[in-house]
Amino acid sequence: MVAELGLFALILALLLAVAQGTLPLIGAARGDVALMAVGRSAAYGQLFFMALAYAALTYAFVTDDFSIAYVANHSNTLLPTQYKVSGVWGGHEGSLLLWVLILSFWSAAVATFSRSLPREVLARVLGVMGLIAIGFIGFTLFTSSPFERLLPAALEGRDLNPMLQDPGLIIHPPMLYMGYVGFSVAFAFAIAALIGGRLDAAWARWSRPWTAVAWAFLTIGIGLGSWWAYYVLGWGGWWFWDPVENASFMPWLMGTALLHSLAVTEKRGGFKNWTVMLAILTFSLVLLAAFLVRSGVLTSVHAFAVDPDRGLYLLAFMAVVVAGSLTLFAWRAGKVGLGGGFSFVSRESALLTNNVLLAVSGAAVLLGTLYPLFLDAFGLGKISVGPPYFEAVFLPLMLPLLLLLCFGPRLRWKQDSPTEQLWRLRWIFAVSLVFGMIWPLFVGSWSFLAGIGAFLGLWIIGSSLKDLVERLLPRAGSRQTLGTRAGRLGRSYVGMQLAHIGVALAVIGITFVLGYDDERDVRMAVGETVEVGGYGFRLDSLERIQGPNFEADQATVAVYRDGQRMTTLRPQMREYFSQDQPMAHTSLHRGFFRDLYVNMGEPLPGNAWVMRVYYKPYMNWVWAGVILMGLGGFLAATDRRYRVRVRREEDLPDEAGNLGGTSGVQPGGAA
Amino acid sequence: MKKRQKRLLLVVGGLAGVAVVAGLVLNAFRDNLVFFYTPSDIVADIVPMERTFRIGGLVEDGSVRRAEDGVTVHFRVTDTAVAVPVVYHGILPNLFREGQGVVAVGSLEDGGVFRANQVMARHDETYMPPEAAEAIKRAQREQARTVSHPEGY
Numbered sequence: 001m002v003a004e005l006g007l008f009a010l011i012l013a014l015l016l017a018v019a020q021g022t023l024p025l026i027g028a029a030r031g032d033v034a035l036m037a038v039g040r041s042a043a044y045g046q047l048f049f050m051a052l053a054y055a056a057l058t059y060a061f062v063t064d065d066f067s068i069a070y071v072a073n074h075s076n077t078l079l080p081t082q083y084k085v086s087g088v089w090g091g092h093e094g095s096l097l098l099w100v101l102i103l104s105f106w107s108a109a110v111a112t113f114s115r116s117l118p119r120e121v122l123a124r125v126l127g128v129m130g131l132i133a134i135g136f137i138g139f140t141l142f143t144s145s146p147f148e149r150l151l152p153a154a155l156e157g158r159d160l161n162p163m164l165q166d167p168g169l170i171i172h173p174p175m176l177y178m179g180y181v182g183f184s185v186a187f188a189f190a191i192a193a194l195i196g197g198r199l200d201a202a203w204a205r206w207s208r209p210w211t212a213v214a215w216a217f218l219t220i221g222i223g224l225g226s227w228w229a230y231y232v233l234g235w236g237g238w239w240f241w242d243p244v245e246n247a248s249f250m251p252w253l254m255g256t257a258l259l260h261s262l263a264v265t266e267k268r269g270g271f272k273n274w275t276v277m278l279a280i281l282t283f284s285l286v287l288l289a290a291f292l293v294r295s296g297v298l299t300s301v302h303a304f305a306v307d308p309d310r311g312l313y314l315l316a317f318m319a320v321v322v323a324g325s326l327t328l329f330a331w332r333a334g335k336v337g338l339g340g341g342f343s344f345v346s347r348e349s350a351l352l353t354n355n356v357l358l359a360v361s362g363a364a365v366l367l368g369t370l371y372p373l374f375l376d377a378f379g380l381g382k383i384s385v386g387p388p389y390f391e392a393v394f395l396p397l398m399l400p401l402l403l404l405l406c407f408g409p410r411l412r413w414k415q416d417s418p419t420e421q422l423w424r425l426r427w428i429f430a431v432s433l434v435f436g437m438i439w440p441l442f443v444g445s446w447s448f449l450a451g452i453g454a455f456l457g458l459w460i461i462g463s464s465l466k467d468l469v470e471r472l473l474p475r476a477g478s479r480q481t482l483g484t485r486a487g488r489l490g491r492s493y494v495g496m497q498l499a500h501i502g503v504a505l506a507v508i509g510i511t512f513v514l515g516y517d518d519e520r521d522v523r524m525a526v527g528e529t530v531e532v533g534g535y536g537f538r539l540d541s542l543e544r545i546q547g548p549n550f551e552a553d554q555a556t557v558a559v560y561r562d563g564q565r566m567t568t569l570r571p572q573m574r575e576y577f578s579q580d581q582p583m584a585h586t587s588l589h590r591g592f593f594r595d596l597y598v599n600m601g602e603p604l605p606g607n608a609w610v611m612r613v614y615y616k617p618y619m620n621w622v623w624a625g626v627i628l629m630g631l632g633g634f635l636a637a638t639d640r641r642y643r644v645r646v647r648r649e650e651d652l653p654d655e656a657g658n659l660g661g662t663s664g665v666q667p668g669g670a671a
Numbered sequence: 672m673k674k675r676q677k678r679l680l681l682v683v684g685g686l687a688g689v690a691v692v693a694g695l696v697l698n699a700f701r702d703n704l705v706f707f708y709t710p711s712d713i714v715a716d717i718v719p720m721e722r723t724f725r726i727g728g729l730v731e732d733g734s735v736r737r738a739e740d741g742v743t744v745h746f747r748v749t750d751t752a753v754a755v756p757v758v759y760h761g762i763l764p765n766l767f768r769e770g771q772g773v774v775a776v777g778s779l780e781d782g783g784v785f786r787a788n789q790v791m792a793r794h795d796e797t798y799m800p801p802e803a804a805e806a807i808k809r810a811q812r813e814q815a816r817t818v819s820h821p822e823g824y
Contacts, residue, residue, distance in 0.1 A: 344677065344681070356685075356688075360689075360692050364696050367696065367700065368700070371700075381706070381707070382706075382707035382725075382802060382805060383704050383705060383706050383707060384704075384705045384707070384725060385700070385703060385704060385705065386703060386705050386723075386776075388699075388702075388703040389699050389700055389702075389703035389704075392695075392699035392702070392703065393695060393696050393699045393700075396695060397692070521742050521760065521761040521762050522742060523740060523741030523742055581765055581766055582765050583765060584765060599762070601762035601763070602762065602763065604737070604741045608741065610741055610742055610762055612761075612762050
């Protein structure tokens with residue numbers, strides 16, 4: 001019964017998406033206020049029915065309704081309740097349902113928070129989002145319904161993949177999807193602007209907070225995925241340049257470029273075409289990611305069951321979206337002015353360089369990810385492109401980007417003096433160079449990579465803090481209190497600095513862990529000690545333990561440093577009752593300067609196991625950096641000017657020539 | 672005039688930058704492609720020495736042997752026509768089994784032993800690494816051809 005209810009709700013959501021995707025667009029073209037108003041109600045209705053469908057599936061999971069094929073395949077009566085709830089997105093169909101739910105959530109959010117947008121703009125944005133929703137709800141209904149019945153019903157479910165039974169994985173997909181799908185808002189704004197023929201600073205200002213929020217979610221989502229891989233897979237790595245990771249990384253790179261390009265469009269009216277192009281590309285890469293993961297062309301931890309129909313549908317959908325939006329772009333974008341001029345050394349040119357570097361990095365990742373797939377698809381051979389390629393390309397591209405980050409944010413718009421800026425940063429430069437070069441010596445033998453990483457990281461943090469302090473210090477003749485000055489900083493500015501400091505922390509962490517991690521696969525018998533990264537690991541005992549839905553071998557490993565007992569690690573090798581696959585459960589000791597971790601491999605004769613022992617210096621700096629980046633994004637999105645100015649914009653008459661006309665393109669430059 | 676020169680410099684600089692990056696990317700790309708070979712290819716001696724590549728096939732039944740240290744493992748990978756010896760130092764994937772599909776990344780040593788630095792097995796109960804399946808398919812096609820030839824026409 002509940003399955004049919006869910007299916008019915010899904011069908012109603014599709015119908016509402018059709019209404020949302022057509023009527024407001026027609027209304028905006030004709031200037032029909034009633035039709036335009038349909039957008040908002042349809043968005044709310046769609047969210048309601050999607051939530052109903054989603055609740056129905058969750059209910060089926062919690063009540064162990066194994067007459068639904070998807071539930072039978074991804075749950076089990078013994079599964080702890082929190083994993084039943086998160087098991088909803090443990091497979092292709094359910095995760096797609098979550099994807100669509102989030103899409104309708106974003107639609108409704110736009111409808112709620114953009115009340116002050118001009119009617120036509122809101123109608124077009126919601127219309128485009130409705131069209132996207134048609135694509136994805138249709139995909140769910142026609143190729144991947146999670147409500148398919150299983151007759152006769154299974155007595156017991158097959159259980160959720162044990163790898164997914166982990167708190168990190170409860171939140172990774174929702175965060176990631178919030179990011180992926182969030183970029184559909186930036187895309188919808190771009191398309192709406194193209195349709196309306198109005199690409200100006202106001203458009204960038206509306207689009208920017210949405211982009212920042214989506215970017216922040218994607219950052220956190222990717223970070224969580226990496227964090228999960230780090231301790232659940234137990235391979236000691238946190239980034240494998242796996243095609244699925246790349247699939248999420250490409251939209252991130254493009255989205256980062258978009259975020260920076262939007263700044264120029266908002267503040268200086270420049271780069272408009274480029275910004276629109278980036279919004280289209282970012283969302284296209286999101287669709288590509290969905291295609292790569294859901295079509296079965298890839299095989300990885302993430303790849304869902306293979307079904308050629310799904311791949312075909314997504315490919316066709318992607319083709320329609322990309323071709324449609326690029327055609328629209330070619331038709332409409334040519335008429336847009338270039339915005340204010342700028343000189344060689346200015347914030348614009350720094351942001352332009354940032355964009356070029358990010359776009360090139362994205363293209364390099366795309367090449368390495370798609371080339372093997374193309375060769376395979378055309379039967380030209382099986383090859384793979386491994387981490388060495390990505391590292392060889394990526395690190396040299398990031399170096400100038402990070403150098404730019406050291407002083408770029410301090411540059412003035414339009415024109416600045418390079419010598420003056422560098423002169424002001426001379427002390428920070430000198431101090432970070434000296435400390436950066438010395439710092440690695442405290443971790444191990446000197447490494448060039450770690451030295452550069454520490455130097456750049458310190459320089460970025462130093463110049464960010466210097467900028468902050470300068471703005472907080474009282475100016476001559478000013479009587480503002482510290483509180484007032486802090487209030488005047490603006491969340492957008494503070495968010496930017498936070499995110500940049502996050503980048504710096506992540507760079508330090510990444511270069512240190514790359515340079516100094518230590519991994520040892522060893523035979524450990526009870527009572528034996530192994531030395532890794534200056535720590536002693538002693539296997540104290542082995543025992544058999546019981547979990548809710550598994551049994552496990554557990555090792556107790558005592559960790560010593562300089563003869564001092566530091567902590568005890570308890571890795572397990574779990575056997576889940578419902579699966580024939582054993583699963584290693586890593587035991588991790590996190591610290592400010594290093595992580596230690598032990599993973600069980602295989603039992604050996606003589607009361608011994610093969611164990612994998614790791615020493616990972618500065619790993620938490622990477623996670624801290626990711627969190628700061630995400631927080632920075634969220635903070636920037638809540639800046640006051642996104643709320644205040646929009647309201648003022650509404651008072652301006654903007655009807656003239658803007659209704660479907662091409663003459664309404666305004667010269668940019670709300671400097 | 673000065674402005675035009677500046678613009679020219681910008682364009683030339685930009686193009687040079689793009690050229691450098693393109694060169695960098697393509698060079699790294701060429702050096703780091705990892706090709707796939709089957710055990711039959713290795714026996715036929717058509718694989719490069721001193722270069723990393725991937726092999727795929729089934730872990731031959733009864734071939735897994737663990738060395739004294741408990742960490743080094745020897746096994747043979749077969750595509751059902753021929754088998755090649757593989758040596759690996761480290762923890763094998765949880766689902767590494769005799770008779771199951773496996774993909775290994777590494778290089779060929781003197782004496783025809785494949786030294787793997789990464790071993791991948793299926794990651795759930797129904798999944799066969801596509802490259803393992805490919806190796807077997809190729810070998811069987813080859814066998815079918817050599818078998819049918821003497822008997823046919």
